[in-house]
Amino acid sequence: MFNYIAVPILFSISLLSTDTISSNISSDVEDNITHLIVLAKIALEKGDFDKAEALLQVGLKICQDYDMSYGLPIIYDILASIAFSQGDTRKAESLLVTAIERMTLDGVSENNDHIIDFKLRLARIYSAHKENSLAEIGFKTCLDVQKDKITKGDMSTKTGMIYINILFWYGVHMIKNSRYNEAKR
The missing domain is CATH 1.25.40 (Serine Threonine Protein Phosphatase 5, Tetratricopeptide repeat)
Structure with missing residues (x-):
């Protein structure tokens, strides 16, 4: 038996693009x-x-x-x-x-604020576990990326806050390792 209601519905569904369906699912x-x-x-x-x-x-x-x-x-x-x-x-x-x-x-991008924030947290963990070479690499990488962003004109609050966080935690790391003059700078 032929269903007259199903035909318009099937026709309407066939007109939907997969992009529309995909967009709705997303x-x-x-x-x-x-x-x-x-x-x-x-x-x-x-x-x-x-x-x-x-x-x-x-x-x-x-x-x-x-x-x-x-x-x-x-x-x-x-x-x-x-x-x-x-x-x-x-x-x-x-x-x-x-x-x-x-x-x-x-x-x-490796320069994304979330990625830099995550790398900073990793550096803090390495510092806490006295894995100083990994901590140094982490702090310096984060610091270089944020400095570069600021030098290129990124004056967003997020970039500035992450930069300040890096300086603070890197300073703490240096103090824990008796590098007082470097920490002071």
Whole structure:
């Protein structure tokens, strides 16, 4: 039997471009990721670190399943912060390395503020573990990138704040290693 209602619906569906469908799916996925991040932040405010981490892991899985990078810096940022706050610096290190690798593979510039911020956190972790050569490389790389941005005219608040953060933590690193004159400069 021929269904007269189905014909216009099928015809309408065939007129939809795959770009429109893909765009709608991307928008829905982004909305879901945003919602998971908000729920994770609420869980953190209530002190429920396990729930927050579980929600963010679901967000990472969605990003992976849909090959999307939307929200990745924020998700990795929060996950690394949770690990760091719980004293698990090795887990935080692993998350930060993964975030940098993933973002770089997705075409994000090595000079991106999120990547520099993640590298600064890695340098701080290496400094805390007395892995001074890795810490030095990390601090100097971050400092050089931010100096270059400022020299080229980037006067954004984010760039300036990261630059100040680098100077502060590099100074702390030097003081811990009895390099007082360098820290003072």
